[in-house]
Amino acid sequence: MNHLSTSLQVIKHEEAQGNVTSPSAVLECLQSDEFGAWFKHDYVGIRHRGDLFIMSIQLKNLTLSYERHPAVHHLTATIAQGEWLAIVDPNGAGKSTLLNAMAGLTNIHEGSIEGLCPNTVAYLPQQTQLDNSFPLTVFELVVMGLWAKIDFSKSLSRSSHKQCVDAIEVVGLQGFEHRMINTLSGGQLQRCLFARVLLQDQPVILLDEPFNAIDLKTLTDLTQVIKQWHQNNRTVIMVTHDLDYVKQHCPQTLLLSRECIGHGTTKDILTRENLKKVRQLSEAFDEGAHLCMQGAA
Secondary structure (H helix, E strand, C coil), X not given: CCHHHHHHHHHHHHHHCCCCCCCXXXXXXXXXXXXXXXXXXXXXXXXXXXXXXXXXXXXXXXXXXXXXXXXXXXXXXXXXXXXXXXXXXXCCCCHHHHHHHHCCCCCCCEEEEEXXXXXXXXXXXXXXXXXXXXXXXXXXXXXXXXXCXXXXXXXXXXXXXXXXXXXXXXXXXXXXXXXXXXXXXXXXXXXXXXXXXHHHCXXXXXXXXXXXXXXXXXXXXXXXXXHHHHHCCXXXXXXXXXHHHHHHHCCEEEEEECEEEEEEEHHHHCCHHHHHHHHHHHHHCCXXXXXXXXCCC
């Protein structure tokens, strides 16, 4: 039996046994002795370790490709601990490929990414990468955020169940716990995925186009979750094409057009001159070009 089937059986068994607790106030600290480290309050009442946070992320002469086409060329940048960074570029010009590389999902052709390891990253992919036809409920999808922290061969503890309930409440899906995910709207599914990221409780959060095709209320609510992550010194790196959103909310921006156009304070990077340069480079770029490898003959 695979881990997914086991986890679903565990959840259903616990519910059959009546081991479901009522959600407390969202901002209360959850009671749990499982993690054995010092915690402080997070937005959802879920706790994060005081030693959770890592040093800055270093992108060093990074070159990436997508489907054998060049996507990112010789990118060097430092992303500070606790930074809320938007990665912006024309569609298809490297931003999602870069995020996937940070998540360990894309091979690096040249250079390196330093300061990241798999157990410090929570990754939210684009909805188009998800198969929402799989027969899962909202609760069953959200509980997967605890995958690295609990043993699904054992019963789900009351405290773990409570963490899931509270995360669902924070993203505004209380009452949807037993809804199948294939019945959710785009905004509801995105709330569900944010709840799963909340439970992953990692110092680095990668968000790939988190606000595509969702309603304004969902965007507003989930932005508040991101703001609390940022206030709690988590590093948030999000890919988006929405320049108005970036200008309004994101303190830092990395502007790409396969190569780095600018990296720094958003108001200094998203200038008319830089955006014009991005458009010109995008129009002139040859997608059939070979990767530029420094030092190659």
